[in-house]
Amino acid sequence: MTNKQSKDPFEVAFESPPDSPISPDENEAQAPAVAITSDGQEDDDVNPNFLPANPSTSTAPLISTGVTAAAGKTKEEEEEEEEENMDVELSKVPSSGDPDKMAKMQAILAQFTEEQMSRYESFRRSGFQKSNMKRLLVSITGSQKISVPMTIVVSGIAKIFVGELVETARVVMTERNDLGPIRPCHVREAYRRLKLEGKVPKRSVSRLFR
Amino acid sequence: MNTSSAGTTSKPRVGSSQPSDTTFKRKRGVFQKDLQHMMYGFGDDRNPLPETVALVEDIVVEYVTDMVHKAQEFASKRGKLLTEDFLYLIRKDHPKLNRCTELLSMNEELKQARKAFEVDEEKLASLD
Numbered sequence: 001m002t003n004k005q006s007k008d009p010f011e012v013a014f015e016s017p018p019d020s021p022i023s024p025d026e027n028e029a030q031a032p033a034v035a036i037t038s039d040g041q042e043d044d045d046v047n048p049n050f051l052p053a054n055p056s057t058s059t060a061p062l063i064s065t066g067v068t069a070a071a072g073k074t075k076e077e078e079e080e081e082e083e084e085n086m087d088v089e090l091s092k093v094p095s096s097g098d099p100d101k102m103a104k105m106q107a108i109l110a111q112f113t114e115e116q117m118s119r120y121e122s123f124r125r126s127g128f129q130k131s132n133m134k135r136l137l138v139s140i141t142g143s144q145k146i147s148v149p150m151t152i153v154v155s156g157i158a159k160i161f162v163g164e165l166v167e168t169a170r171v172v173m174t175e176r177n178d179l180g181p182i183r184p185c186h187v188r189e190a191y192r193r194l195k196l197e198g199k200v201p202k203r204s205v206s207r208l209f210r
Numbered sequence: 211m212n213t214s215s216a217g218t219t220s221k222p223r224v225g226s227s228q229p230s231d232t233t234f235k236r237k238r239g240v241f242q243k244d245l246q247h248m249m250y251g252f253g254d255d256r257n258p259l260p261e262t263v264a265l266v267e268d269i270v271v272e273y274v275t276d277m278v279h280k281a282q283e284f285a286s287k288r289g290k291l292l293t294e295d296f297l298y299l300i301r302k303d304h305p306k307l308n309r310c311t312e313l314l315s316m317n318e319e320l321k322q323a324r325k326a327f328e329v330d331e332e333k334l335a336s337l338d
Contacts, residue, residue, distance in 0.1 A: 024284035123251030127283065131241050135270065140278045141291060150293045152317060153310045157277065157296065158270050159248060160306050165266060166252035184265045192267055201276040 128155040164199060165190050223241050 112120065130148075133155050137146045164193035169182045177184070194200050242263055249258045249266065281295035293314070300306040 061294065085256050119251055119253075121251075122247045126244060126248035126251050128241060128244050132244075135272060136240070137278065140275050141282065143291070146291075148295065149314055149317060152293075152313050153293055153296050154274060154277070156313050157300060157306050158274055160309060160312050161273055162245065162248050162266060162270060163252045165253055165269065166249050169324050170253045181257070182249070182260045182262050183259060185271070187262055187265050200273060203276050203279070205315070 126159070128158060132157065133158075161199075164194060168193055238264065239267070241270065245270075 097204075109117075109120075130151050134146055134151050137151065137154060138144060165187060166182065169186040172186045172189045173179075173182065176186075191200070195202075245263050245267055246258055250256050250261065254262070277296065277299060278291075281299055282291055284295045285291040285300060297307065297310060300310065
């Protein structure tokens with residue numbers, strides 16, 4: 001379905017899967033400042049509650065219609081994510097700037113079914129919690145000095161990695177003609193394949209004390 | 211390659227003597243909620259199986275750990291671990307690299323915007 005790295009029309013619009021929220025703190029502060037700079041995204045839909053820092057989307061404004069409609073959903077993640085990310089989303093509008101891409105995205109999005117739209121929204125909104133990621137990084141490095149950009153980068157990389165895993169797992173499922181939710185065996189096979197492709201860093205020292 | 215063990219997992223400490231408030235043990239399900247939404251976004255069911263989510267979480271943590279260790283290897287020459295080290299690691303992986311540069315530049319933009327906003331606010335405050 002949602003494909004980040006294939007010849008889909010999606011590829012045209014984004015280069016890579018979404019990733020976690022970039023900016024933390026203030027938001028409302030941001031919204032006005034950034035909204036002003038938005039280049040002619042007339043879309044009233046520049047809904048601040050939009051999606052977290054996800055793929056380069058020129059479609060931010062357009063999507064927000066879908067999003068606001070979906071606001072009544074049960075996804076509580078929205079609360080935290082949107083706070084953190086709405087400014088990011090807005091800022092993305094001016095920077096992506098390519099009217100062509102934007103137009104294409106809008107065309108694609110307009111044709112989404114509800115299910116597709118909901119999935120796309122999850123794709124855009126989801127991300128790793130900065131605090132959790134930071135905690136993890138601190139525990140791995142043993143040092144307290146983890147900068148915010150580093151958390152952002154690692155979260156982004158991790159999200160794309162999850163995408164690769166899930167997509168490969170789906171491919172495995174189709175090969176086996178399996179249906180339903182993804183099962184651990186599919187994920188393991190997917191992981192094995194990714195390793196073969198060299199997308200997973202190899203450990204030079206084996207993991208002893210799991 | 212069985213990653214799922216019961217309850218908590220102890221991670222070997224690498225040369226740090228910090229009484230970590232964070233983790234000696236890695237709690238399960240730290241990323242569970244985020245992962246569920248993420249997996250749905252990427253193509254899984256609306257409600258992914260819990261065991262699948264747990265497995266993916268393990269894999270991701272292992273992936274991040276390995277990445278960080280590798281980055282630290284590069285960084286050890288310089289001393290500090292920098293963002294550039296991660297970027298160097300993924301240099302061959304174009305989607306990731308592009309995404310990261312995009313995120314970083316957006317972050318910069320936001321910082322600028324924030325600064326500008328603060329300056330304005332001061333002006334307004336001083337006017338009162």
